[in-house]
Amino acid sequence: MALYSAPRGTQDILPEDQPYWRHILERAHYIAQLYGYQQLDTPIFEDTAIFEHGIGETTDIVEKEMYSFLDKGGDSITLRPEFTAGVVRAYLEHGMHVRPQPVKVYSLGPCFRYERPQAGRYRQHHQFNVEAIGEQDPAVDLEVMSVAWYLYEDLGFKGLSFQLNSIGCPRCRPNFLTVLVEYYQGHADDICDDCRRRLERNPLRLLDCKTESCQPIIDAAPSMREYLCDECAEHFQTLLGYLDSLGRPYTLSHRLVRGLDYYTKTVFEVWAEGIGAQNAVCGGGRYDGLAEVLGGPPTPGVGFASGLERIVLTMKHQGVQVPALPAPQVLIASLDEQTKLMGVKLASNLRVAGIGALISFGDRSLKAQLRQADREGVAFTLIIGEREAEAGQVTVRDMARGEQHLVALEDVISWLSQRLM
Numbered sequence: 001m002a003l004y005s006a007p008r009g010t011q012d013i014l015p016e017d018q019p020y021w022r023h024i025l026e027r028a029h030y031i032a033q034l035y036g037y038q039q040l041d042t043p044i045f046e047d048t049a050i051f052e053h054g055i056g057e058t059t060d061i062v063e064k065e066m067y068s069f070l071d072k073g074g075d076s077i078t079l080r081p082e083f084t085a086g087v088v089r090a091y092l093e094h095g096m097h098v099r100p101q102p103v104k105v106y107s108l109g110p111c112f113r114y115e116r117p118q119a120g121r122y123r124q125h126h127q128f129n130v131e132a133i134g135e136q137d138p139a140v141d142l143e144v145m146s147v148a149w150y151l152y153e154d155l156g157f158k159g160l161s162f163q164l165n166s167i168g169c170p171r172c173r174p175n176f177l178t179v180l181v182e183y184y185q186g187h188a189d190d191i192c193d194d195c196r197r198r199l200e201r202n203p204l205r206l207l208d209c210k211t212e213s214c215q216p217i218i219d220a221a222p223s224m225r226e227y228l229c230d231e232c233a234e235h236f237q238t239l240l241g242y243l244d245s246l247g248r249p250y251t252l253s254h255r256l257v258r259g260l261d262y263y264t265k266t267v268f269e270v271w272a273e274g275i276g277a278q279n280a281v282c283g284g285g286r287y288d289g290l291a292e293v294l295g296g297p298p299t300p301g302v303g304f305a306s307g308l309e310r311i312v313l314t315m316k317h318q319g320v321q322v323p324a325l326p327a328p329q330v331l332i333a334s335l336d337e338q339t340k341l342m343g344v345k346l347a348s349n350l351r352v353a354g355i356g357a358l359i360s361f362g363d364r365s366l367k368a369q370l371r372q373a374d375r376e377g378v379a380f381t382l383i384i385g386e387r388e389a390e391a392g393q394v395t396v397r398d399m400a401r402g403e404q405h406l407v408a409l410e411d412v413i414s415w416l417s418q419r420l421m
């Protein structure tokens with residue numbers, strides 16, 4: 001019988017890769033807290049309608065990528081393809097508008113998209129998601145962008161760059177769309193099938209096309225930034241002023257879009273060396289119209305999400321070192337049934353005292369047990385032989401120095417504690 005394998009586009013995160021994950025999560029929690037963001041966990045699935053409305057029915061995600069199914073009760077459920085819609089749903093459901101605004105929250109967890117798997121693109125991936133809900137001030141846009149930036153800097157990324165754009169608001173965008181559609185109608189024969197559909201259904205997304213043959217057409221397309229209303233232009237200029245004063249480099253890009261009315265003003269991505277321009281390490285922006293689409297009062301919001309797999313790939317590509325995970329520093333070797341019993345008890349006591357301990361299983365020679373201790377990289381091997389058992393002692397072997405000490409059983413914990421600090 002053939003062995004089963006993990007579903008296409010999913011990955012097992014093996015123990016040897018966990019140091020990357022643990023380090024990223026640890027830094028993400030730390031930096032979120034530094035900026036005053038609190039953790040919010042939402043369910044991994046939501047009513048399908050939340051995403052249909054909250055991401056938009058004409059987006060790639062909703063049209064092609066959602067894991068949706070009817071549950072046993074006949075309700076349509078979708079595994080979350082992203083966090084924002086669920087987070088705003090939670091903000092509204094729990095009446096968070098009465099809390100000090102903006103409500104600043106972050107989440108970490110898996111997201112699901114039915115994509116064509118390739119490097120950096122999976123069907124299950126994980127996101128670090130950051131949102132600030134309830135405030136228009138461009139200083140919030142700056143703050144959210146800074147959280148992302150600081151995380152990547154902290155992780156030691158080289159070649160970071162911000163891609164930045166403003167996609168205006170429902171007041172100024174229609175003028176631009178008219179111009180964009182006219183421009184594309186002049187190229188209708190040269191664009192891909194997806195773009196022909198986008199031209200009909202969601203023209204802003206034309207600028208986001210990844211098809212090779214559409215790239216020159218996008219390059220020469222008009223830019224939303226030339227059509228911003230006064231309010232959107234001022235918002236954007238203020239944000240640029242903040243970025244300049246912090247000395248944060250950015251590249252203005254008219255290709256960056258989100259494609260739906262409730263995404264407004266700021267859009268940004270972060271690119272990093274080694275992961276390729278097609279694979280942003282993070283994407284975010286403002287969504288001042290989203291809460292209303294989900295049935296709430298008008299509520300501005302801005303946020304970003306960063307794919308953790310893409311962070312890991314970037315770290316590996318750039319050779320970023322991560323701290324090893326803590327592992328037991330002691331292995332207990334015994335020689336027969338009776339000394340093994342003592343070993344089992346000693347291991348148990350050591351763990352209670354906060355000293356990580358391994359015991360050797362099965363009937364192995366002392367030599368084999370010492371080899372195991374070497375392989376595990378422990379600092380000390382505690383050997384309990386017949387002689388030690390009779391005298392109520394253990395032989396402690398310092399693995400690095402090759403020295404051995406006889407230590408009374410009742411002193412072992414304090415002896416080790418002093419040396420394992």
Ligand code: ATP
Nearest residue numbers: 115120121122125279280281282283305306307310
């Ligand atoms: P892309 O243009 O690469 O498809 P997107 O616009 O769909 O990205 P967002 O919806 O903004 O991406 O998601 C935020 C972040 O989540 C991305 O910048 C990326 O780091 C990560 N991400 C998105 N989709 C995937 C995926 N299928 N596999 C791994 N990471 C992903």
Ligand code: MG
Nearest residue numbers: 060061113115
């Ligand atoms: Mg995508």
